[in-house]
Amino acid sequence: MSLRSKLKKYRMPVAKILVFNIVVFTFTAVLHELGHAVFGLSSGCENIRIIIFDLEVFSAYTSMECPEAFLTTNYDKVMMFLSSYFFILPISAVLFLLKNKVVRSLGFILLGANIMASAYDFALFYESYLVRFGLILGGILVIVHGQVDMVISVLRQRTLLTHPEAGEILDNTRNFIRGENQTNKHEEGAEDDDNSS
Secondary structure: OOHHHHHHHHHHHHHHHHHHHHHHHHHHHHHHHHHHHHHHHHOOOEEEEEEEEEOOOOEEEEEEEOOOOOOOOHHHHHHHHHHHHOOHHHHHHHHHHOOOHHHHHHHHHHHHHHHHHHHHHHHHOOOOHHHHHHHHHHHHHHHHHHHHHHHHHHHHHHHHHHOOHHHHHHHHHHHHHHHHHHHHHHHHHHHHHHHHO
């Protein structure tokens, strides 16, 4: 098989992964900024607008007109930081509780993307490049975990659908290993009895 035919074979799956990630990260940005907007609204801010992507700053943000005292206290700053998790945490928690591994891994991707985005909000009340770097790195690791888990789960489901015998082979292998371990345990137990006598 030539390199060109191999690229054609994987072109569609790669395109699907790219589209999926664009949708997920856009959805995360909306929920992230919606949390800020809700907190701003509860604090008396007006003319609130959520900008999903600004080409000038290459970022999403929430624009609002707030009272002069807004974000002057540490409480406001911390709450503005935490507000980005208002919607993400409940949704991720629900996804984590579901049995479907593909859906559960989506919770990790949402949470990881929000952790990365909140690194910039952290600078509102504490300017530390080390903490920001830690949040970005932590978010990337959570995203990678979710992506890998999702790909493995999808591949496993497709393998079991196209090759139902694969599940039986896995079960037989698992049982064989367990039986072998049990036999070894019985043999070790018999040897211990012989030694004790």
